[in-house]
Amino acid sequence: AGMVRCLAPQEVLDLVLRARPEIVGHRTDTVDLEEIGRTDALVVGPGLPGEDPRTRTGVALLADGGGLERGVIDAGGLEAIMPQQRFGADVVLTPHRGEADRLAERLGLDAHLPGPYLAAALAARTGATVLLKGAITLIAPGDGGPLRSQDDATAQLATAGTGDVLAGVLGTLLAAGLEGPDAAALAAILHGRAGRLASLGGRLPLVALDVADHLPRALGDILADALS
Template sequence: MKSAIQPPAWKALLPWPGPDAHKHARGRLGVVCGPPTRTGAARLAARAGLRAGAGVVTLLCPPGSAAVVAPAVEAVMVQPFEGAQALFQARQAMDAVVIGPAAGLDEATVDNVRALARTRAMLVIDADALSLFEGRSQDLFDLLDAHDVLTPHEGEFQRLFPGLLDQGREAAALQAARTAGCVVVLKGRETLVAGPDGRIHINDNGSPWLATAGTGDVLAGIIGGLIAQGMASLDAATAAVWIHAEAARGFGPGLIAEDLPDRLPAILASLYPG
């Protein structure tokens, strides 16, 4: 089933805190950080997840990165880990985890994805954590379930699903979701959100101002933040794509990725039924 992304389609599904809400009830999101010189992407995703409403957001950092990240964040917490098994243990208290933004193009990232897949956390897999599975995409798909989300741009999509784009973006996104057995967000001028059940949503408020480094990391964080709060993965991805593009459209020329998270409260307020 195909539909355009508009607020009426998912507005009623957005997670809002009740009068007795506390931070842990609002969802716990983890974001895996990369090496010390590449921590910005994970920090963007973490801030976006926090602005999207997740009650507790933690950057899971290799030891060398923790000292870099700690002075650069405030409400976002920092938890060092050393090795995939330590990441598995650190993740136990989280509802969703984002992995991939500048995570590192090495086997340690592959091991981290495998470790996270053994947990109950719902995964948002982006960027480096997608590209690393080029030529062995089935290894990644075998780790996933229907609640996980892949967020490739067309280059990353081609690495995971070679040749599928030849049949057109919509057909390719649908086939990719069925093949991977999870939600696939195919980013682009008209971002597509496809589920393994055959549903597909087409974004219709895309913005050219998103064509700048780091905006995809913000999108991954928004998706993770909504999922952590209990929103179903397909709905969370659908809502996040619209909210993300609306934030860019409202800002206009000069947008950089750092501007996006702090535009989320106004957009969420416009959607709030109260």
């Protein structure tokens, strides 16, 4: 990413900037993109409850007519989606199964559908691309295209915060201009392979920043394979 902006309270920014001083921090209690500056993609939800005004504002910015067409709705952001809201296919929802079930119930869908059908139903209902996280990650395009799946990940990724790493990778790929379904597919592969590298093929436990630290190597391996 050419520039990463973090919109957060000061105590959060202190932690983020200590680990990544190159990030541009914005101490704010609101989400005002005109005030903040150029934004190609917005990641909303990690670390925020659904009822937080910042969460609802971020989701509204990504909904049809909100002014921003590319982004990721994750974690608390999924709880802020209203039944009347529609999104474009370059907005990606990233629920795990429990979050997908709760979103389906709120949108009037059958939460007991098998994973592939649930992902497709959520995509059709919202217009967004849906990345349903799990042992096999499923990607249902918001434009009704073919379902995709990948199983590069390891069960060691089932720890708190690793999904936030996936959301960040996905946001970066969307900001670079990839279409929603392609960005979601590539993010899932990168995230899964970085997790396997960090856990030595699934043999060791890991935490979220372990995955982030292994993303460059995972990307390098993919590019090396493509060029060989």
